[in-house]
Amino acid sequence: MDLVLNTIGASVDNDMICALLPNKEVEIIDTSNMKIAHCMGCNQCWLKTPGICAIKDDYEDILKKLIQAENLWLVSDTHFGFLSHKCKRLMDRIMPMLNMTLGFRDGWMRHDLRYHALNIGLLYKGAVEQSMMEDWCKRTAANIGGQSLGAIALSDTFEQLRNSQLSTFPLLRGAGGINSQLTHLVIINGSPRVEKFSNTDKIVHSFVKGLDEAGITWELHNLSNHNEWDAAREAFLTHERTLIAFPLYVECVPGLMLEFLETLPAERKQQGELSFLLHGGMDEGNEYRLCERFLKGLPAQLGCSYGGTLIHGGSFLIRTSKPEMAAKMVAPYVKMGRLFAQKGNFLAPEAAKFTGAEQYPWLIRKLISLAFLAKINKGFEQFAQGWGCTRPLNDKPYS
Numbered sequence: 505m506d507l508v509l510n511t512i513g514a515s516v517d518n519d520m521i522c523a524l525l526p527n528k529e530v531e532i533i534d535t536s537n538m539k540i541a542h543c544m545g546c547n548q549c550w551l552k553t554p555g556i557c558a559i560k561d562d563y564e565d566i567l568k569k570l571i572q573a574e575n576l577w578l579v580s581d582t583h584f585g586f587l588s589h590k591c592k593r594l595m596d597r598i599m600p601m602l603n604m605t606l607g608f609r610d611g612w613m614r615h616d617l618r619y620h621a622l623n624i625g626l627l628y629k630g631a632v633e634q635s636m637m638e639d640w641c642k643r644t645a646a647n648i649g650g651q652s653l654g655a656i657a658l659s660d661t662f663e664q665l666r667n668s669q670l671s672t673f674p675l676l677r678g679a680g681g682i683n684s685q686l687t688h689l690v691i692i693n694g695s696p697r698v699e700k701f702s703n704t705d706k707i708v709h710s711f712v713k714g715l716d717e718a719g720i721t722w723e724l725h726n727l728s729n730h731n732e733w734d735a736a737r738e739a740f741l742t743h744e745r746t747l748i749a750f751p752l753y754v755e756c757v758p759g760l761m762l763e764f765l766e767t768l769p770a771e772r773k774q775q776g777e778l779s780f781l782l783h784g785g786m787d788e789g790n791e792y793r794l795c796e797r798f799l800k801g802l803p804a805q806l807g808c809s810y811g812g813t814l815i816h817g818g819s820f821l822i823r824t825s826k827p828e829m830a831a832k833m834v835a836p837y838v839k840m841g842r843l844f845a846q847k848g849n850f851l852a853p854e855a856a857k858f859t860g861a862e863q864y865p866w867l868i869r870k871l872i873s874l875a876f877l878a879k880i881n882k883g884f885e886q887f888a889q890g891w892g893c894t895r896p897l898n899d900k901p902y903s
């Protein structure tokens with residue numbers, strides 16, 4: 505069965521959707537007005553109530569349908585060359601379909617499947633690069649053991665849309681780099697996870713030690729707290745340099761961060777430069793390249809120049825590690841703070857080197873698999889017991 509989640513409602517016709525899909529056994533759900541929150545990264549669906557999301561809203565019924573589906577088609581409009589936050593959050597909430605435990609699939613480290621593989625396709629509206637949408641489908645499907653069903657543009661040709669929409673971004677290609685010395689940095693933590701538990705927060709607090717040493721002042725705003733959004737927006741619009749630090753969520757930016765970006769005006773009164781600090785659970789650099797591609801195109805659409813992206817994986821265990829170990833994991837970011845203090849951006853080669861291996865060689869993967877994975881997975885079980893989890897981590901509550 506094909507499940508279609510339509511996040512743009514009546515602006516696309518059900519008959520049109522059916523005509524485009526190869527399979528005729530289709531269920532279409534209009535999610536555009538449903539109550540669906542963003543995943544907040546609480547990990548309860550992995551470590552406390554395996555397979556059951558802690559957020560009680562309309563997503564639970566969708567999850568039950570996903571478990572019956574073989575193919576998932578998403579219908580989305582697009583912003584900044586990527587999916588809308590309404591569509592992205594549906595995928596961010598898909599975590600209960602996976603287990604916390606890790607293994608290698610097709611040469612890449614992946615979370616084990618709780619149920620079965622799911623193929624993913626996309627019907628989209630808007631000016632985006634087709635190859636970007638296809639890559640996102642491919643990468644996202646691989647996370648759930650499936651194949652990409654492809655990405656289909658819903659109306660007009662890409663070229664027509666591109667020409668009409670690019671002219672609506674006034675500063676799209678015009679924003680030059682910032683030459684002045686860095687004196688103050690606005691930092692936005694784009695993680696949906698509350699500050700207290702956020703790995704990004706720990707990374708940022710290590711990074712700013714490098715700024716402190718150089719006498720650079722900074723301010724931090726957390727998107728996990730909606731009350732901080734106005735101040736974050738104002739700080740971004742009124743300062744020259746902003747750094748958005750955030751975790752990779754389902755191959756790109758968290759839905760919550762996309763929603764925040766969608767609230768920013770396309771124009772600003774003064775020059776600005778936007779840099780990014782991107783981290784995530786998986787170690788290898790290749791995991792982050794689609795998101796990096798999105799980030800490269802984003803600042804110009806917000807009237808800013810691009811100050812580069814610092815990428816580093818392996819942050820997944822910071823939260824679950826003992827404080828001394830967590831401190832060790834984030835310590836290398838101090839050096840990157842020093843680099844940023846000196847250069848004012850992440851465009852220097854030292855920042856690119858910080859990412860590490862693009863993909864581990866076969867032998868290293870084998871070694872990780874044999875020497876560490878069983879221990880790490882056991883550690884998850886023990887952690888879950890500490891959270892009062894009484895079910896096996898691979899429990900299947902909805903089957």
Ligand SMILES: Cc1cc2nc3c(=O)[nH]c(=O)nc-3n(C[C@H](O)[C@H](O)[C@H](O)COP(=O)(O)O)c2cc1C
Binds near residue numbers: 705786787
């Ligand atoms: C909904 C969700 C999706 C995620 N998707 C990815 C992913 O695609 N790739 C990855 O390497 N890590 C992924 N992660 C792991 C986070 O990037 C990682 O745990 C990070 O350290 C969380 O930082 P935070 O505590 O500041 O939110 C995901 C986590 C969540 C909760």
